Amino acid sequence: VQGQVGRCESVRTAVPPHVQELLEERIHTLPGEQACLYLQSDPKKGLSPGVLSERQLRYGPNALPKPKTLHPVLRFLRELVSGFGLMLWGASILCFLAWEPLGEPAPDRNNVILAVVLILVVLYQSIFTFYQDYSSARVVESFKDIIPKSVAVMRDGREEVVDSKELTVGDVVLLRSGELVPADLRLVEVNGLLVDNSGLTGENEPVHCTVETTQENILEATNMVWFGTNVVEGSAVGVVSAVGTKTVMAKVFQQTSVSPMPTTIELEVRRIVIIFVCLAAAAGLTIFIGWIAFLQTQHPTYMNISGFITTLIGLAVSFVPEGLPVCVTIGLTIIAKQLVRRSRVMVTRLGTVETLGSVSTIASDKTGTLTTNCMVVRHLVIGGRMLSFTNPAEFPSIPEVDREGECIAFPLLRAGVLCNTVGLDHVDSTNGGVSGKAAGRAVNPIDRALMVFAEKLFSVEKVRGQHPMEVTEPFNSRVKKMTTVHRIEGRPDTMLMILKGAPEYVLDRCSTIRMENGEEAPLTPELQDSLTEQVDHLGELNELCIGVCQRLLDAQQFPPPYDEIDLPTTEMCFLGLVAVLDPPRSSVKQAITECRQASIRVMMVTGDHPATAAAIA
DSSP states (O other), X not given: OHHHHHHHHHHHHHSOHHHHHHXXXXXXXXXXXXXXXXXXXXXXXXXXXXXXXXHHHHHOOSOOOOOOOOOHHHHHHHHHHTTTHHHHHHHHHHHHHHHTTTTTTSOOHHHHXXXXXXXXXXXXXXXXXXXXHHHHHGGGGGGGGGSOSEEEEEETTEEEEEEGGGOOTTOEEEEXXXXXXXXXXXXXXXXXXXXXXXXXXXXXXXXXXXXXXXXXSGGGOTTEEOTTOEEEEEEEEEEXXXXXXXXXXXXXXXXXXXXXXXXXXXXXXXXXXXXXHHHHHHHHHHHHHHIIIIIHHHOTTTOOHHHHHXXXXXXXXXXXXXXXXXXXXXXXXXXXXXXXXXXXXXXXOTHHHHXXXXXXXXXXXXXXXXXXXXXXXXXXXETTEXXXXXXXXXXXXXXXXXXXXXXXXHHHHHHHHHSOOOOGGGOOGGGTTSOTTTTTOOOOHHHHHHHHHHHTTSOHHHHHHHSOEEEEEEEETTTTEEEEEEEETTEEEEEEEEEEEOHHHHHHTEEEEEOTTSOEEEOOHHHHHHHHHHHHHHHHXXXXXXXXXXXXXXXXXXXXXXXXXXXXXXXEEEEEEXXXXXXXXXXXXXXXXXXXXXXXXXXXXXXXXXHHHHHHO
């Protein structure tokens, strides 16, 4: 292993930095052993002291970058000259000049009093606004709370508890339930690990982690866990792949720490300030022209320069709504506190509160947001015939059998439970289909609905025992399909390949169709059109359709083991369609009505069939 690590080190130092960064972003696609070799780490022993010191020097501390913020003094000075501040400061300076020296030989004390009052108005506005903004901005400092203080690691063959800032690339981290993930980790050992990624992705369902490669997109990979996320359940061992500023959370943090764009209300206040300043300047210029052209020539003793300046300031100040900034700040503060109390919304900048009122369009996910994400099987389509189950809670009755004496739905449901990610501990008919042990776990709702439905017709455990899984290609959101290969009990020379996914994808790969009597018939264009029409019809009923097909493989032509899915996906036999219902949430209709009353357009974003999306809409 040390020799392989040494060769890996020479490769890492030989490639250009941008190529090395690209390789690090593909770490989730490497098998566990190769990932450890690339990261130059032994998952059993961890890093040695000598390598540890060199790594810490190379990669730096494991800490988020400090946000770029103005010093509080500079922020307060900015408030002093923002809005009407510059205009009021100019007016106070002119008042002092009108008092002395322009007020000689008999300076008027009212001028200096007016100057002091204007200064106090500016100071009051600035102090109040600064205090509110500063209090809200301090919420940003809560980012440091996502960094765990200490973490358990394996170093030089011993388990140690170290400061999380001392972690470096290649460290072997031991994760346990309830802990925060201290860095970006490539998992090498998993024991029922569930991770809450909501702070990073917004998804409220915990992710069920594995050690296998599942997705090309690194953010969707289940063999990676990210800095700052929370371990909900289980334990795992992971090798650090990125620390500090190279972590995904740090990149998100850096993007959100850039100078913010002015909010709608800030732009509006700025426009009002410009209008009032222009009006005050125009009025002052008019008075100045009148004083020079008329009073100084016709009545030179009527008003001296000090009196003129005082009059000019009074006119200018009368245009200024001095209480506007304070009123705006107070209003936004009240709304922000209501958001915190009622909706638990964290407000980091007061100006963004008003921006919520400027929202014109909301784009919402469908599954789990607009719907309950609790699916049940409502229809099966076998050989072009549709079977309905209006009350899925009751025991489904399918009396028809094929020529072999099996239930006509058995091949379809068998394939559905074999090409499935849900474990047997998730199936319990006495607990609404989900066992207490599995309740709350992140499982695919379609796979769960298939398992619950099939368990009422036959023993899923027995079927799976007769068809042990050889290899699986998890569901891919890009092509919308999942593939598995199984051995068949009593038939060592034959392998069963099952493909499940979007109906249009599955139909394109099928050349035959299994009819109700168990015979295979050619999948003609007419049959394809008929099945497509049934998919559209079920979609109009707000049901999501899944196509299932299979193919028997010659084990000599395609011998196991299969390191990757590289098998033929053509000339398959279409088994049928499974239609599941995901009902809308009861509160969605009222929420959408309220949005429309506020002139907000609501749009639904989904990858489902257009007919299903239209039915929900």
